[in-house]
Amino acid sequence: MVSESRHGSVGGGPRPGGGGVLAVLYSFPFALGSPGIGWTAWNQANELVRAGVEVHIVAASIAKPIEGAASVRTTLTVRGRRVPHRVIGRDRAMRLHDAVAAGLVGRLLDGGADDVVHAWPLASARTLRAARRRGIPGVREVPNTHTAHAYEVVAREYATLGLEPRRGESHTVDTRRLATEQDEYTAAAGLLVPSEAVAGSFLERGFDDDRLLRHRYGCTVAAPPARADGGRPFTAVFLGRGSPRKGLHTALRAWTASRAAADGRFLVYGLLDEDYAAILAPLLAHPSVEVRGVTAEPMSVLASADVLLLPTVEEGSALVTYEAQVAGCVPLVSTAAGAVIDEGVTGMTHGVGDVDALTAQLDLLADRPELLAAMSSAAMARADELSWAAATQATLAAYREAARLVRRSSDAAA
Structure with missing residues (x-):
């Protein structure tokens, strides 16, 4: 079910502030390039490649290819066709993805100063622990507020309206999912938070502010449609x-x-x-x-x-x-x-x-x-x-901060 393709290392430029080319293992357990978070992840990875980063992609499947990636592995693809998570069960699919990505940490990254693991929710605890064992900065994307916070505020809003939360949706209380995400929060060297609203939900639960790595998202800015301001109502x-x-x-x-x-x-x-x-x-x-x-x-x-x-x-x-x-x-x-x-x-x-x-x-x-x-x-x-290009600079800065956290932890343990 796991497939692999290599495109060779990207030439790229040096990591800002470092001596080599930054190599990132980018782990996304869904369809990269699909609507929603798949589009966010695709733009992140694509702009990292364009910035000269050596990006190794591990995704469940590829909805939109990224030209110039150093390598691509898919964990839910058979003969080039996507296998839905439900075919083998969502939890099993996530465990498979995490195991594959974790096994690649040592194969694709050498543990040097220019390595990073960037992982997404629900399939990253094992991968992030593999990075930690090798002294590699492992960062975990946090596309929403702390999951416990999200469950609480969404449930309260439904109750205020006299509605029942919809079973099985991502913001309806799920204790197993919460436990999985809390494990990932702990395993990561740093958490990539895209807004102060997200950061605040972690600070409220006692997280160290140093581990909350501020970055942000972006959008495509090429040739937006012309505005039609005249002759219409507000x-x-x-x-x-x-x-x-x-x-x-x-x-x-x-x-x-x-x-x-x-x-x-x-x-x-x-x-x-x-x-x-x-x-x-x-x-x-x-x-x-x-x-x-x-x-x-x-x-x-x-x-x-x-x-x-x-x-x-x-x-x-x-x-x-x-x-x-x-x-x-x-x-x-x-x-x-x-x-x-x-x-x-x-x-x-x-x-x-x-x-x-x-x-x-x-x-x-x-x-x-x-x-x-x-x-x-x-x-x-x-x-x-x-733009996504500008957002990438914030992500690179977050990677550097994660590396600093890992060095500080190593120095303290020495």
């Missing part, structure tokens, strides 16, 4: 899963209470959970609200809107907040969204569930088109800062 957009976790109920309450709703429109894109949609039915029926369903052109949607509403209750660092700014759509998002914005300049934040604050922000921008235009322009002007 337009807000929600773009994402229609579930309590994403806070669509807060967005709808704020929108319908705002002056923007009188002449503007609120476009809701994404798949709505049926039970959640039933509760939201009176708000969704407001004449200014349009439910559009799933879109295959998110950047075009964002370019056609004035503001993005994302009052999420739990998040890592939502990619749509990066994309919105590049498209000139001003983010009005909760502090939990993990948005990289300049407050009041390229976007605005509000406390989780704060309908009044979000309503006031909508009123402000609907009443002051000159301020809205200035914020839109400021957001688009920082597109390069929000």
